[in-house]
Amino acid sequence: MNNKLQKDNGIRVTKTSLWRRLGGALFDLDRWYEIWVTITHNKSRSFLTAFGVFWGMFMLVLMVGAGNALSKGISSQVEGFAGNSCFFWTQNTSEAYKGFRKGRRWDMLNSDVEIIRSKVPELQHLSPMLFGGSNDKNVVRGEKGGSYQVKGCYPEYDLIEKSKIISGRFINDIDIAENRKVCIIGERVYEVLFQTGEDAIGKLVKVNGIYFQVIGVARRMANASIGGSTDESVILPFSTMQKAFNQGNIIHFLGATSRPGVKVKVVENKIKETLRSVHQISPDDKDAIGSVNIEDQFTMFNNLFIGINALIWIVGLGTLLAGAIGVSNIMLVTVRERTKEIGIRRALGATPSNIIGQVLTESIVLTVLAGIGGIVLGVGLLSAIGVALSQGDQFFKDPQIGFGMAVGSLTILLVIGTFAGFIPAQRAIMIRPIEAIREE
Template sequence: MFDLDHWQEIWITITHNKSRSTLTAFGVFWGMFMLVAMVGAGNALDKGISSQIEGFATNSCFFWTNPTTEPYQGFRKGRYWNMTNSDIPIIRQRVKELQYISPVLFSGGGGSEKNVVRGERNGAYLVKGCYPEYDLIEKSNMIYGRYVNTIDIAEKRKVCVIGERIYEVLFQPGEDPVGKQIRVNGIYFQVIGVARSTSGVSIGGQTAETVVLPFSTMQQAFNQGNIIHFVAATANHGTPVKIVQDQITDILKQQHQISPDDKEAVGGMNIEEQFNMFNYLGIGIASLIWIVGLGTLFAGAIGVSNIMLVTVRERTREIGIRRALGATPRAIIGQIMSESIVLTVVAGILGIVVGVGILAATGIVLSQGDQFFKDPQISFGMAVGSLMILIVIGTLAGMIPAQRAMMIKPIEAIREE
């Protein structure tokens, strides 16, 4: 362990030429500052993306119908077809990897601009009919009441769940809407709940501006027969969604006499694949951040190494005298490398402190509104790791100057003017 005199000597050496030491340290400071700032920004982006998909089942897939593109079993190309109620139990039975499934019906204004009415208050909103399982796929946070349940489906109850924005338009602030009647597309329904979205991802429309009805009720009340507009499904955890997607697609083709080679008739979207793309994008951004940040740091380290070489050359006579007085090689190497490490670590820690401070200030500003970037900061592990990187860089930066100092011969160094 170094004594106090040793550290004082290191400090005197570094501060002997303040301008040169400051400019040398700035390269390390800037490299560490950039690394901290970019990692913090990357974490903020990652948290922003996570907040947008929070509450939405990433192991889900969705299906809809398109005109056929292949003739099959006497049917012409371009045939329009519909999914029906009978498809759901068949899919449940055959797809063993299936977790949840919900048919969905959509309706806009039903021919009226203001299709949702309560007294003198009204608005134009999306109407969606679904099963209770849909709330396990696109999760809602219930502000009042509850979501649609299986009894509502079985008894075809005339009840509805309204979005948060609809509640604000139709009701007084703080008023309990549960049990109240509203008119949806000309038919009265009893409000059983108010839903707030937990995710920035939504299918068909924003939860805040959607009226949810029991699927069976919507089919009967609006004369939809047994038609299904949309099917949402999730795979069991650990099962790739592509397996469930392919199986459901094949079943729908078999049930509706669609060519197995028709790639367009069954429209589909694999949410797992979409989220994986975001994950890969995040990994790519993180890798780029570390490559750029470490590159800048090592550039700073090269600057430190070059300056230490100049310092060693200027101190040739001093080093020669030390060697003549019995200084061991270990002591000479330790002195030079200690100076390099101290200069690097001090500059780097300052870069970390400034970077963290700016990230904290930015986080306070972003928290004032609903921003996509969330809480830019670095983890404690990253801070500790950065300190280790600084020590390694300082050591590497001092190795060549230390070896140069060891090559100095005492007699020649003492003679040098």
């Protein structure tokens, strides 16, 4: 844009002088009074004009807040899982191979763990898991009891699916090596079996008929979990669970993470290849090993959030632009109605920058006031929704906008207000005094 905005009657209006005029207007009480009179002169028209900007900003705030809430809600489902993790379980084979029939059922074994460690150098953490049934009141302490899921795992599993230890500790390598009869109980299990404030560490609980000493109380970090919620589970050392409940050397589930900088897909594929080779499964059998890749899930969620946010901003800015066009049209009408006034101002020596500053300031004030109203109402409604949804686990969580979003919205309002007033301001400085008086 040329530094010369307009040249009329030998007077040059530059960008510098224009912004100086606009800045000076901020401290000119007469200017503010004049703007107020202009806006309130036709209240209905001003209200309807501002409503477009108000509604556009209100909807933008609501949509951004809803998008943030959806993002937080979905993220909370997998919050406790390592982003570089994957999980495996066995399924029936779908192809005949080396004399084995199609549909064969097979199991992962203890020996698979060391074989996988040796053949997959990209592996960081690996933990097998066992699952026990949750029979009627299978976890008991004295006269209190309940039905809860029983899991067996390695210490490394807490680095794959993280849980928050409220008191005590998690399973360690000594527990595994010595087959210790110890356990970690979930927060809900603690609430049922113990009095509020009672120290559970060191106490005995009966799990599926066998006594175990409590070494920790854990709370889940994610809504989604493997083998049931941590809050309602009892976790045992993997080796202890195998021997105490005659599980043999079978593994029900396998969790793994990749080393930093290594794609989880690489580890996932290599573990599957190793298991197929060890258990005589066809290399082309895609159904014999079930798996889920958490990195892929995170990527999918991130792409989904990017798409949602892009759509929200496109729709929201489109609505604001429509409101700005409405403001611009009304300002053109206002300039036309004030033709005589502007002509007299010009005749009395008002410069083009004075006229432009007046029109732009009116446009910006009307736009910003309407937009701030939309922001305030939108934030208030989001807060009310957040309070209403705060009880329990929600897929739609804490609908709010960030401080950066609020500042960005005000900046957008200033730009839109300037844009809306620019064309009317250009129309105003083209009015010649003698023509304005003759027209009136």
